[in-house]
Amino acid sequence: MPKSWTSGGFELHLDLEPGVGRRAALERSLREAIRSGRLAAGTQLPSSRALAADLGLSRGTVVQAYEQLLAEGYLTSRSRTHTEVAAVPGARVRTQLRSATNFSVPYDLAPGNPDVSQFPRSTWASALRHAVTIAADEDLRYGDPRGHPQLRRALADYLGRVRGVRISSQAIVVCTGFTNGLRLIAAALRDRGGRVMAVEDYGLPFHVDAIEHAGLRTETVRLDDDGLVVDELPNADAVLVTASHQLPWGTRLHPARRGALVDWARDNNAIVVEDDYDGEFRYDRQPIGAIQGLAPEHVIYAGTASKSLAPAMRMAWLAVPERLLEPIVQIRLLSERQCPTFEQLALAQLVDGGGLDRHLRRMRTHYRKRRDFLLDALATSVPQVRPIGIAAGLHVTLLLPDGTRDDDIRAVLADHGVGAHPLSDYARAGTAPPGLVIGYATPPGHAFPAAVQALVTALAKLV
Amino acid sequence: MPKSWTSGGFELHLDLEPGVGRRAALERSLREAIRSGRLAAGTQLPSSRALAADLGLSRGTVVQAYEQLLAEGYLTSRSRTHTEVAAVPGARVRTQLRSATNFSVPYDLAPGNPDVSQFPRSTWASALRHAVTIAADEDLRYGDPRGHPQLRRALADYLGRVRGVRISSQAIVVCTGFTNGLRLIAAALRDRGGRVMAVEDYGLPFHVDAIEHAGLRTETVRLDDDGLVVDELPNADAVLVTASHQLPWGTRLHPARRGALVDWARDNNAIVVEDDYDGEFRYDRQPIGAIQGLAPEHVIYAGTASKSLAPAMRMAWLAVPERLLEPIVQIRLLSERQCPTFEQLALAQLVDGGGLDRHLRRMRTHYRKRRDFLLDALATSVPQVRPIGIAAGLHVTLLLPDGTRDDDIRAVLADHGVGAHPLSDYARAGTAPPGLVIGYATPPGHAFPAAVQALVTALAKLV
Numbered sequence: 001m002p003k004s005w006t007s008g009g010f011e012l013h014l015d016l017e018p019g020v021g022r023r024a025a026l027e028r029s030l031r032e033a034i035r036s037g038r039l040a041a042g043t044q045l046p047s048s049r050a051l052a053a054d055l056g057l058s059r060g061t062v063v064q065a066y067e068q069l070l071a072e073g074y075l076t077s078r079s080r081t082h083t084e085v086a087a088v089p090g091a092r093v094r095t096q097l098r099s100a101t102n103f104s105v106p107y108d109l110a111p112g113n114p115d116v117s118q119f120p121r122s123t124w125a126s127a128l129r130h131a132v133t134i135a136a137d138e139d140l141r142y143g144d145p146r147g148h149p150q151l152r153r154a155l156a157d158y159l160g161r162v163r164g165v166r167i168s169s170q171a172i173v174v175c176t177g178f179t180n181g182l183r184l185i186a187a188a189l190r191d192r193g194g195r196v197m198a199v200e201d202y203g204l205p206f207h208v209d210a211i212e213h214a215g216l217r218t219e220t221v222r223l224d225d226d227g228l229v230v231d232e233l234p235n236a237d238a239v240l241v242t243a244s245h246q247l248p249w250g251t252r253l254h255p256a257r258r259g260a261l262v263d264w265a266r267d268n269n270a271i272v273v274e275d276d277y278d279g280e281f282r283y284d285r286q287p288i289g290a291i292q293g294l295a296p297e298h299v300i301y302a303g304t305a306s307k308s309l310a311p312a313m314r315m316a317w318l319a320v321p322e323r324l325l326e327p328i329v330q331i332r333l334l335s336e337r338q339c340p341t342f343e344q345l346a347l348a349q350l351v352d353g354g355g356l357d358r359h360l361r362r363m364r365t366h367y368r369k370r371r372d373f374l375l376d377a378l379a380t381s382v383p384q385v386r387p388i389g390i391a392a393g394l395h396v397t398l399l400l401p402d403g404t405r406d407d408d409i410r411a412v413l414a415d416h417g418v419g420a421h422p423l424s425d426y427a428r429a430g431t432a433p434p435g436l437v438i439g440y441a442t443p444p445g446h447a448f449p450a451a452v453q454a455l456v457t458a459l460a461k462l463v
Numbered sequence: 464m465p466k467s468w469t470s471g472g473f474e475l476h477l478d479l480e481p482g483v484g485r486r487a488a489l490e491r492s493l494r495e496a497i498r499s500g501r502l503a504a505g506t507q508l509p510s511s512r513a514l515a516a517d518l519g520l521s522r523g524t525v526v527q528a529y530e531q532l533l534a535e536g537y538l539t540s541r542s543r544t545h546t547e548v549a550a551v552p553g554a555r556v557r558t559q560l561r562s563a564t565n566f567s568v569p570y571d572l573a574p575g576n577p578d579v580s581q582f583p584r585s586t587w588a589s590a591l592r593h594a595v596t597i598a599a600d601e602d603l604r605y606g607d608p609r610g611h612p613q614l615r616r617a618l619a620d621y622l623g624r625v626r627g628v629r630i631s632s633q634a635i636v637v638c639t640g641f642t643n644g645l646r647l648i649a650a651a652l653r654d655r656g657g658r659v660m661a662v663e664d665y666g667l668p669f670h671v672d673a674i675e676h677a678g679l680r681t682e683t684v685r686l687d688d689d690g691l692v693v694d695e696l697p698n699a700d701a702v703l704v705t706a707s708h709q710l711p712w713g714t715r716l717h718p719a720r721r722g723a724l725v726d727w728a729r730d731n732n733a734i735v736v737e738d739d740y741d742g743e744f745r746y747d748r749q750p751i752g753a754i755q756g757l758a759p760e761h762v763i764y765a766g767t768a769s770k771s772l773a774p775a776m777r778m779a780w781l782a783v784p785e786r787l788l789e790p791i792v793q794i795r796l797l798s799e800r801q802c803p804t805f806e807q808l809a810l811a812q813l814v815d816g817g818g819l820d821r822h823l824r825r826m827r828t829h830y831r832k833r834r835d836f837l838l839d840a841l842a843t844s845v846p847q848v849r850p851i852g853i854a855a856g857l858h859v860t861l862l863l864p865d866g867t868r869d870d871d872i873r874a875v876l877a878d879h880g881v882g883a884h885p886l887s888d889y890a891r892a893g894t895a896p897p898g899l900v901i902g903y904a905t906p907p908g909h910a911f912p913a914a915v916q917a918l919v920t921a922l923a924k925l926v
Contacts, residue, residue, distance in 0.1 A: 013752050054749050075782035141773070161474065179799065313805075
């Protein structure tokens with residue numbers, strides 16, 4: 001058997017040009033790789049012994065080639081055994097491992113992110129380590145496209161206990177965020193001949209984009225103070241609804257409307273997609289349960305870890321009626337197959353061990369204090385703005401005096417370094433009243449009072 | 464401010480029916496939740512104090528309701544403070560956290576999985592812990608849909624060094640497995656008006672399904688001993704090719720064909736999708752570099768951790784030509800946004816720290832020994848079967864004597880408990896010669912000799 005080309009050191013791919021001497025070919029190949037940036041400055045080369053074995057050359061040939069390139073400045077050497085690519089003018093520099101930081105406004109009050117500075121890092125690191133340790137070898141292979149059975153069981157228990165969801169673990173699909181789940185749902189409905197998904201006339205624009213990219217049309221349905229005006233639902237295959245805390249209005253769907261919505265789904269053989277993005281966060285009373293519990297055969301319940309833990313986890317889950325399970329699983333297989341297994345096992349442990357409950361309780365207190373602080377500051381300094389919606393979730397919507405223009409809102413927010421969105425950014429049809437959607441969860445603790453102060457100052461200019 | 468409903472213990476959602484006494488309503492609600500299976504046997508209830516606070520009831524009311532349900536057998540109590548749901552006939556049982564095991568044949572020689580018993584668990588656990596520790600808070604929010612900048616930089620360096628890929632980290636897209644990447648590519652081509660992706664006439668059936676589900680047609684192109692017959696490529700927008708190690712034939716694309724393929728792409732303004740699924744594994748010589756290095760503007764290089772580490776990681780990466788980057792990123796945003804961040808940071812550390820190189824070297828030796836052992840056993844016991852392809856990857860294809868029927872192959876494999884696939888399972892057009900595709904990586908070490916023995920015994924029946 002020939003000697004393996006992999007005898008030691010870092011790996012390196014080189015093509016040696018035929019028809020020239022081996023040493024010259026090696027030198028040219030290395031020069032080209034360095035000049036083109038394929039080998040970046042700082043990359044460590046294999047030992048001359050290893051590279052010689054890899055390429056089937058004598059060690060002397062490699063040593064001579066290395067020495068030539070050292071002399072030419074392409075390589076640099078910190079010791080007899082450490083040769084690395086030098087910083088050649090124009091070539092690429094190998095960037096050291098470091099944490100990236102995002103550009104952001106000084107006072108980030110845009111909705112969408114939880115307070116990630118409170119992410120339970122040590123708990124999660126332990127859960128991940130445990131997952132890597134206890135996973136069966138079989139768990140490391142291709143697995144169930146619905147997600148790992150342990151996580152599905154844990155979620156079925158959790159959702160039943162906390163959100164009133166009635167579902168078998170067999171019918172849970174773990175996905176990489178709600179948008180991923182929404183795409184799976186829309187594509188599955190389309191594959192079955194569906195054409196239209198109704199949406200609330202205020203919401204996240206990219207949800208509409210995801211639904212339409214998957215091949216369904218959307219139709220908007222009006223909201224009032226009691227949430228979606230169910231009477232006005234069109235002839236649709238499904239409706240997407242934020243029932244426990246409307247995004248962005250912050251209202252809840254009135255109990256009578258919940259019943260009417262389920263009746264509509266039954267009558268039209270349609271699906272209610274219940275986007276329960278922040279259903280765990282209610283501050284004045286126990287949250288109302290999921291609509292899914294009223295009619296499991298007509299509602300897809302969707303939950304997520306993005307608001308309860310962190311968006312970067314990319315973990316969400318669907319509770320799917322029997323008849324849509326197989327179509328969704330088929331699309332899953334052809335789209336991304338499954339979620340990463342270790343993270344699923346870690347989340348199962350967090351849920352089963354009560355770690356998620358503990359974190360949610362802690363965060364609920366945290367956010368409730370923030371919400372009270374924000375509303376007190378507003379009531380004191382800019383009583384003309386009117387907060388609307390229930391005491392829940394991670395955002396509050398403020399109505400501004402009639403006549404305030406969106407252009408003014410954007411300009412004044414920018415002047416004060418405040419990140420927040422005009423209500424009109426969420427409007428899908430018609431015009432929005434002047435308003436502002438404030439995410440009070442995002443800033444870390446030390447920055448929150450300053451962010452609220454900056455907001456209040458900005459609002460004082462507007463009203 | 465009212466007292467929070469979240470004062471302690473596990474969380475529990477209950478709806479109290481109006482119009483009956485509070486204690487009766489609580490009892491009914493608990494009974495219904497247990498009987499319906501929403502609260503599974505073994506679920507721990509909140510303390511009476513906590514539940515009373517949550518529901519706005521007196522503690523005595525909750526204590527009485529608990530006592531009533533204990534008496535009725537719906538609840539059980541291990542101590543004064545621990546009340547849990549009892550195993551009620553017909554109700555759901557809460558399954559304890561345990562590792563799942565998959566059903567599988569006794570001698571699993573089906574291709575597709577690496578030897579996951581060699582997965583570097585402690586290295587990966589350390590890398591994950593490090594990632595959870597060093598991640599910036601900003602990293603836990605929504606991030607770059609292409610993947611974390613650190614991982615993209617690490618992969619750009621690695622792919623240039625090991626596979627001859629020429630790419631900026633700006634143009635790498637981290638995805639959740641190759642199928643996910645293939646879907647993104649096919650959908651992006653379709654969005655730009657593309658209609659056809661050519662495929663090799665042998666390959667994985669679900670790749671064709673993924674391409675077609677994303678909206679492109681496929682056309683098959685013939686293979687010969689030098690790989691894809693480039694002269695016969697149709698008028699297509701792209702071609703999917705396993706150039707370094709054809710799946711399943713095990714051949715490599717001839718150097719002259721590589722050049723011709725790139726010329727075809729240039730002439731037709733088409734894209735070569737290079738599925739480099741096991742490009743790191745070559746046993747007799749250094750692997751030939753990626754085609755991408757010849758024409759970065761016409762090739763999408765696709766690599767994966769599925770064979771080098773484990774499929775369950777769901778980590779793969781695309782090196783994307785400039786003009787397709789934005790369309791792919793747009794679909795990414797509407798499909799799953801990004802991969803989980805901690806796993807990306809951990810992989811960046813594994814790559815930058817040399818841990819992946821070390822693992823690959825170790826596995827290369829491991830698999831080469833297995834391949835030699837298998838081929839020796841075949842040559843000794845069933846010399847009539849003919850192994851084909853280069854010494855590379857995790858599978859070998861065997862041609863069986865003319866006239867051997869697929870039905871016989873399947874029956875004899877089943878009789879001997881051997882998991883492996885007839886060559887015809889990979890045929891997309893026309894008929895396949897009698898053959899067998901053997902994945903020699905899957906069994907753990909202790910099971911490998913027995914698996915080879917079972918295979919040899921089965922083959923002896925067939926030839």
